[in-house]
Amino acid sequence: MSDKPSVTVAGIDCGTNSIRLKIARVDEDGMTDVVPRTLRVIRLGQDVDKTHRFADDALERAYAAAREFAAILAQHDVDALRFVATSATRDAANRDEFEDAIESILGVRPEVIPGTEEAALSFLAATSVVARHGLRAPYLVVDLGGGSTELVLGGDGESAPDTQVAAAFSMDIGSVRMTERHLHDDPPTQAQIDAAVADIDAHVDEAFAHVPAGRARTIIGVSGTVTTMTALTMGLPEYDHRAVDGVRVALDDAYAVDDRFLRMTRAERATYRTIHPGRIDVVGGGALVWSRVLDRVSKAAADDHGEAIDSFVASEHGLLDGICLDLGRRTLARMTA
Incomplete structure (x- = not known):
């Protein structure tokens, strides 16, 4: 194990089709996996292009994945966590409902980042x-x-x-x-x-x-x-x-x-x-x-x-x-x- 200063961080990428979790150790030389990528296909963007809203069943799939990720995160001492949401969330009128629920499950609010x-x-x-x-x-x-x-x-x-x-x-x-x-x-x-x-x-x-x-x-x-x-x-x-x-x-x-x-x-x-x-x-x-x-x-x-x-x-x-x-x-x- 390197004696260089390092931190353990977790990232969640929530896209239109899938959601991914990764926990990694980062030092000045780069990044090493602690928990390799965990992927769940949730189809959060189901019909968003047409309705501009998250479907109820899509939200439930997202929440189930978030609860699974919370259980994984609880097993590790993480210095920082960032939840990033992308295309579908940018377009959804009911994104506040999604963001509130995710924050209650994971303790961090999704960041809806620009393209x-x-x-x-x-x-x-x-x-x-x-x-x-x-x-x-x-x-x-x-x-x-x-x-x-x-x-x-x-x-x-x-x-x-x-x-x-x-x-x-x-x-x-x-x-x-x-x-x-x-x-x-x-x-x-x-x-x-x-x-x-x-x-x-x-x-x-x-x-x-x-x-x-x-x-x-x-x-x-x-x-x-x-x-x-x-x-x-x-x-x-x-x-x-x-x-x-x-x-x-x-x-x-x-x-x-x-x-x-x-x-x-x-x-x-x-x-x-x-x-x-x-x-x-x-x-x-x-x-x-x-x-x-x-x-x-x-x-x-x-x-x-x-x-x-x-x-x-x-x-x-x-x-x-x-x-x-x-x-x-x-x-x-x-x-x-």
Whole structure:
């Protein structure tokens, strides 16, 4: 055990589709897991895109997960806890009810962070390990969630540190939103897919007005959709985070697998143990968002510097890791000041 000053912190990432808990020890050298990521699929964003309210059964699923997390936290001496809520909570009119209940269960109030902060935290985590993988800057981190997708560009490879964000934008598209908005049949019709593509491309157009994605030399993908589709592209019979983390995937291989799973029936996808049961009905929508973002960024890079990007790198280090790393560093600075 290192004798360097350290703190133990916990982070909770509550997204549109899933909620995650991580407890980690942070010192000046980085972060070490105390309790690895615990994930529960709660579909908090169920129908939020349509009703702008949390459904009662979605709230009950969230509270059940929070009570489970409280029991885990009670077993550890944690110096700080941060609960971050993202896309679905930003859009819900009854978010106060949710925040009050979570605070009563966990003793900490959810922080509903803007998409720009979500992007910065994801970028911090994803780029904390780039040296290990020998990646080429600048980096574009894509955090593809259930309700939103963040594009974050940073690290110019010369004067800017790897973790420095140059530009970021949050798009209101994700696996749950695309499925609920457009992909209503099982499997979806070509007309529904075309409508979803038009929706995604319109959001990417807006994002590109804020983020010069063509400058990127490396695409890093984080989130459950990206890592799940990566595992499927690799042909893994079951999900293995150690095999997925840091792997480089050719875009043409990703496009083929993304399209195949988009056009499957739900029953066909359910036969793959690689896919978490809570993602089976929405992973096709997420795969479509992922393919469109990859294609648009690759072509933007070719237009910008004459070199199309032909692969991406998958990372297990996303928003949750960023929450813990950032919280740990800030807590450590306060305690050692």
